Amino acid sequence: MTTTIIIGNYSDQQKEISSVRHSVFIEEQKIPKEAVWDERDLVCRHVLIHQNGKAVATGRIDLAKEGKVGRVAVLASARKCGFGQQIMVALEQQAKESKLPRVWFNAQISAIGFYERLGYQVVGNEFVEAGIVHRMMQKKIN
Secondary structure (H helix, E strand, O other), rough: OEEEEEEEEEHHHHHHHHHHHHHHHHHOOOHHHHHOOHHHHHHEEEEEEEEEOEEEEEEEEEEHHEEEEEEEOOHHHHOOHHHHHHHHHHHHHHHHOOOOOOOOOOEEEHHHHHHHHOOOOOOOOOOOOOOOOEEEEEOEEE
């Protein structure tokens, strides 16, 4: 099994990023497509993971918004392979290189345990975003 991590911009990887997001957010989680893509895609740094040449995971970090991570998605068939952790490590590295003090995001309640195992802490109350209950999480990195 060959795994490749690509760090770049949305324009260069748009087709593959969109494919992973569509599968996870629109098909699986039934999130409205308007909530899956936004204008921030064009200014964020993106991470894309290929497994044997196929896109299986993606995420982005908005360095202009104090290290806000978003759109982290791993195809159902590729879960439990460590790709979510690899995405987060790569995004954290982008924040470190930009000398940001932390990484933060709004986590779906079902994913909080995953993020806590990576050292993130819940810092806010529950709220609904795109029809799904979330909590804000953060991790100090510098």
